[in-house]
Amino acid sequence: MRITPISDETARKALLDSRGFVRWIYIARLSLAVALLVAALLAGGRPDPTDTIIASLAFAASVAFTAGSAWSSFVQRRPLGATFFYLQSLFDLALVTAVVHVTGRSASPFVALYILVIAAASLLLPPGGGLLVAALGNVVFFTDVILSRESAFDVALWLQLGIFGVVALGSGWIAGRLRQGAAGRDQLAAELVQARLEAADILHNIRSGIVTIDVEGRLLYANPAASALLDADLESRIGQPFLDWLQPLTPVLAGALRESITTRQRIVRAEGDVHRESGAMTIGVTTTAPEAPLDGQHGLATSTAIFQDISNNKRLESLRVRAERLEAVAELSASLAHEIRNPLASIRSAVEQLAQARHATEDDRVLGALVMRESDRLSRLLGEFLDFARTRATVIEPVDLGEVVRGATNLAAAHPSRAEDVTVSCSTPETPLVIEADEDLLHRAIFNLALNAVQAAPPGGRVDVDVLPLPADEVPAGSGFDNGAVALRVTDDGPGIPRDLRERMFDPFFTTKDGGTGLGLPVVHRAVEAHRGLVLVDTGTHGTRFTVLLPLAQSGSTEES
Template structure:
């Protein structure tokens, strides 16, 4: 096949077919006219000339037709130029037979000039005009014995001017067609390449228009949804059917179409081949710059194995955390036990001085109390879990915590200012109110304790789309609680361990406050992040799902 781009505006083959038809039609009409005009007269030369011309044109046209149909490549310039020359000669014979300079068929030269301009580059159209003017003039002056008057000169000049003008326009049109053909070829190649990629892609791709009608579904998508390939055709309403197969899938696409907002993370399940599979879905919105609904594309893949691997990783992390926690607890218990043992050994050897005996006895009691408090706090922390789940007004809860912390000695005695910004109305989320209160209280109190004398703690509660959450939860929206303090901030090394049990940088702290925060947020399937505040100090950010996941 010819790899060169063809003109989408001007296909030479199509133009030549019309040229062949017009040529034979014109000559046949002249033959019929000559026969009718010579009826009753003895002069049959006009009929003979017209008939011979028609015969030659018929043979030439037939040969050109068969050559054109047989050839796979585009017609060459010599072939196209031969067609133009034949048509110029044929029109000249027609003009000669119908009166020469006064013939009504003289304007047909313009059609031949246009033919040359469309089929040949710019010089071809000019050549056809010059040849037409030359043959017309020779026939009018030499053959017809006419005089060179103003009308004849005007006609010849008109042919030449039209030839130049049409030649320029035709050449530009031809070049534009070639460029458009090149673009179409590139687009077709891109379409073929894209089709191959989408057909072999392991990720499902599903596109719907602004009405929720299917535009495209690749084979991988049909396989993941358990739909027979080709069962869903373009133009079908698929939103409700998607929700039946994969709960929530259609709703995610519908929100993307109606709101023009893509969904970054969404998980759903499908039943296929007697098994339950998990699909991870993300959407992208195709905005064409128009107001109103948009079309949207969903990308989804089987993440069942990935979810299982994540579960195993979490289990391993928990086991590792238990081991680390046990080591930390053993370290915390070791020091008081060592002190108690030393005191008991001295008491056992018999301490004579009453004052020394009293000191040792007090040390044993204090260290015993310390061990008891430590074990109680540890048992309390290890048993921390969500005991019930009900709608909680998180905004009111945060407001109450702020009021309680303002009255805490660490804030009141040191002049720490606690501000709270929260939305008007209810800020509801599903959770355990007592557990959430404990987590928020520990977080705000920790900020107060590190803010310094006359410091400042800022609390901000906002609702954000799920796509703005840098990790779990996988909900469509979440409540973001941000707590900033004016303290010294957190070093990168400490930030890695800030939520570990028994890790603390504050004198007198037990290292369980932020661990409780992390445990409570994790129980609510949320996320907690730590970083530096823009104005200095530390910034803790909690993300909690604003609604139940489907």
């Protein structure tokens, strides 16, 4: 945090309102000049002509000097610097000396006016200025006494001069302490302003949403990220009831804020969905513990919630669990397939021989054909199990993903199971997107995804297959795509995947299609995983999007290709 040093001049200005202080000096000066003139003119007996002349000159000079100073300080609004205050102090010393001279010299009851001039100078002038004015005051007062032929060795006179010095020292010390306090106060204010600016900048740019409510449930603050995450203009809702509006949008956030402000306890972690028009999203919520105002202070307790999009984190966690489950199922499938396949082949061979024997009846031949047909079907199913278990990337080489996608999409678009008038669109970059992949395995995975989309689209529907580089801020955290990623998106406008089936769609052997094996999506997952990629699914009541993220090839590999 950078703090700008505060000069003595800044501290002096912070100490008091200089222009307001000077205004009172002007009023006191003119009042003193008028009183001096009146006193000289109305003196008992015959007035001294010299005193009258001095009083008249002092009055005229005071009016002229004060008028000029007021014009400069209040009309022209010129800066009030040290020179200005030195001139004011010198003139006031001269005026007080005239008053003292006219009213009795060293015996004048107005000698104490020197103290006021010295004190004012100590407050207005830089350090040391008060002592200088005190010294000048001593000089002019002492000179006036000497010229008046009064005793310069009178004890009261020397005591008076000493008082001037003490007042200057005391006023200077007090002014110095006040300057230090003002400087410290301004420095603290500068630090607070800087901290506030930094905090505001952080809150404005942080990717987590932050909202604050009071005990009445009114919204007090919301940062831009909160508006973006909730897909709403929260700035326009400041000061309005917030929890009732928030409840249908995201019950978890509304519930956390309501519980926090009611129980005055912090919600460490809560997770739930945000039902936005642009699509559902999972958020993680943490709240602060509301505190009641301190004794003697007014105000209401508040609660602040911090929330962020954890959809990608939940997806990655789900992917890890799915991968572990598929790996276990693959091992079991391979073991069972090997155990069943050889006996099944023997059974088929034996039944075939029995059905072809001379003594076999017609019923024996029909039953034998049935057994052989089912044996062949089971053998094909076991072959698919083994293919699923053996899903490995064996030949890794630089591959243009766009070319593979175009080939697989064209093949799926020509499949006989496609509904009538389904439009299949394929968009790939003009420049090659090179990845390290097993082309055959990748082609198989992309074909399965495209075929699923084509089969899910209704008559007259649409399937979009897009390949595009993925911006860094869209790459899920923790995905490990250090060299960048490429996204393959397969989107259909079908009925979507029912909620109760979403958790099972990647389970092996689970299918909703007649005659399906339930191995299409599991093979896609294992094929993408073999390429160190991810498969993400976004679905709702209308349409489904599968997104495959694959790491880009390293620059060296790209150049070699």
